[in-house]
Amino acid sequence: MSDWQHGFYKLSPKERRQRLTTALKLPVSVTDLLSDHASDLGNQLVENYLTDYSLPEGVALKLVVNGQEYQVPMVVEEPSVIAAAANGAQRVAKSGGFTAKKQDRELVGQVVVKPRGDVSTDLTWLKQHTTTMLKTANDAHPSMQRRGGGAKSVRLRTPGDFISVDLGINVCQAMGANSVNTMAEAVGKWLRSQGFNVLCAILSNYATASLQTVTCTVAFRDLATPQMVGQKVAERIAALSNLAQADPYRSATHNKGIMNGIDAVLIASGNDWRAIEAGAHAYAARDGQYRGLSSWQVKNGQLVGRLTLPLPVGVVGGSIGLNPLTRANYQISGIKTAEELAAVTASIGLAQNLAALRALASTGIQAGHMKLQYRSLAISVGARPNEVSSVTKRLAMLDHVDRAAARRVLDEIRKD
Template sequence: MKGFEKYYRKSWPERLSVLEHENKLTKTEIQQLEKSALAPELGETQIENFITQFSLPEGLGLNFVINGKEYLVPMVTEEPSVIAGASHGAAIVKKAGGFTAESEQRAMRGQVIIENVSNVAELKKEIEDVAPALLQTAIEAHPSIVKRGGGPLQLAVRVLDHDLLSVDMIIDTKEAMGANMINTMLEAVAAKLRSDLQVDVLMAILSNFTTECLVTASCEIPVESLAKENLSGKEIAQKIVQASRVAQLDPYRATTHNKGIMNGIDAAVIASGNDWRAIEAAIQSYAAKDGHYRGLSTWQIKGEQLVGQLRIPVPVGSVGGSIGLVPLVQLNSTLRQEQDARELENIIASVGLAQNLAALYALVTDGIQKGHMNLQMKSLAASVGASGAEVSQVIKRLKKLPQQDAAAAKKILYEIRNEGFKK
């Protein structure tokens, strides 16, 4: 594959040409890549070895009232029922007055790891004694953030093992998520530690476990409003509480419980242009903060109210990264109408709690599949080639069959088209 040597140096058309010349794709397939690349100039600035843009559907989460303000929430996901579920959960809470959300603190953490330490207690004290000078070094490495009211807030030293220390720095990054800013400061601090204390620095890097960037979303729902068909509101509320309890006790259930929460959070974060992998890392780590992996949300009955709470780290920014580069990200911010990163954090946490409520409500009543089936069948019909009016016809016939799979959908589509041909 000689054509791929120094691939990163080639222009976009040259990269596509290599794929054809190396017999990796046909001319028709290359044209498909070209057609999907709606903004190749933008793609070239974002990633390496760019060949095309991969598209995901975007929809709107509705019914969200958070701290008394109503929101439209753009959500990007390929999974059926996620947006419907979030909107349904939000609708239940909206009738009860909406979500309350609070960003407790907004700061990020970085680490300088020191290895080959002969006396950790002694070096820990030495570093703590020069903490003001190290913080000043961090300020000088990125003075513009201080002018905007942010910058390093605190420095602490943790013993990791008999020969390892972590020098932790807490930084107010203001409206940015601040990865590059944090790493620049940390590398300056690492250099000063090397020169002043002659230590062996293993690495300097931000931490995605952002325990200084916690957000709490909560809601209170009258138990009676949860009633459905042959189940009273109290019965459903009790089952939701029990399901929440299981997620606190059993990591197998907690994993799926949290995946459901992240369905909504990831979709909202992607639409915001933030690093959703960083958010996943932060939140999943927080689920195991006490050494036992648990459900992120809790539900309990207080008097006649079902009370839900979700407390998670949400280290997002309103500036930086792809936020200022991608036009749709800016448009999504206009749709959400958030004023700053803290408000965006509140929205994202509330989406997670709404998603969780909808999932638990479905699980303890009709089961998860009933709500999914229409959208799943719609996707199934499209996957076998149905289009336009054919989709609804395929779905209608599929519902009557005990086996609802691709083979059945394909057979139905064949029959529909044959019927049309005979006419």
């Protein structure tokens, strides 16, 4: 380790930036940029803090879920994500919107032990002490039980050479990771006192007791393109859905599109999008083969969509209450409960999926995607805000577009 790194974590953000600038010979412009975007809140949230790195926020309009219309804040840096979510949402809204059943809310606190001897004997002993383990967990976090939540069940599994004591914990309206970890560790400590070798005690992000299902129907007429009738588009979407169930090369991209929308909502709502991603992809492989999370089929003269995935989201806890923008986003969406957030988030994921599959089934994914990418390309070659629109329009008329073409178009506009 270099000398300049010693004690780096103990410094103030300003001192860290100064030390980094000197050690790495950074230009003043970089140091000023880091300083200009720094905040007191950021320094409280992460280690070795330097600055805040911001992402664009937009809003998907007219998302109808269970008869209620939502305007949904989304935070994402990729062009076309919000446009696709809004596009899919509006097509579904014409047929009545999305239907989402109320979500069960339970997380798993996993306490893994090595058997003391005979596995069946240990399993019998653990079953006999279920009540004690539940009480130990709830005593570690009594406020959750007072709110109607807390540890509710114990499930025993034998993965590999281990015994997993799975605590089913209702976390109410919170994301709940810290609470679950506290309760699991309390049970782990008690099991150690009973002679068990405890390997770990921690939340599992595979939240199969917090599944959210959302469904929708779309009329053929609302899928048509200038080149293809709606029924044909619907049939091709259903075929792409079947392909995503059979081929992991397709399903990986299929699910990535779904998570484009879901992640953007989770970031805007202050939730742990990494945890949801991990659980979603594990769920996609629950039967031993990785598959598409959504399914589409032509039924009764319309396209029918369905999406199910673990969504253990929260509206309190973590950094949700700390970030003023997150609080503002809840005011924009009007979302009040974790169940409501899960329903809206899953609906955005299915809307995103619909828009992507419709494009793929008809004109191809690049036609609409590149129109939005042209804006980024224009900015990257130095177009000013008042020039971006003109550059984008001219690029859309070209057969081949790259940075050289964008520079040439920008030069031509400035000469004109």
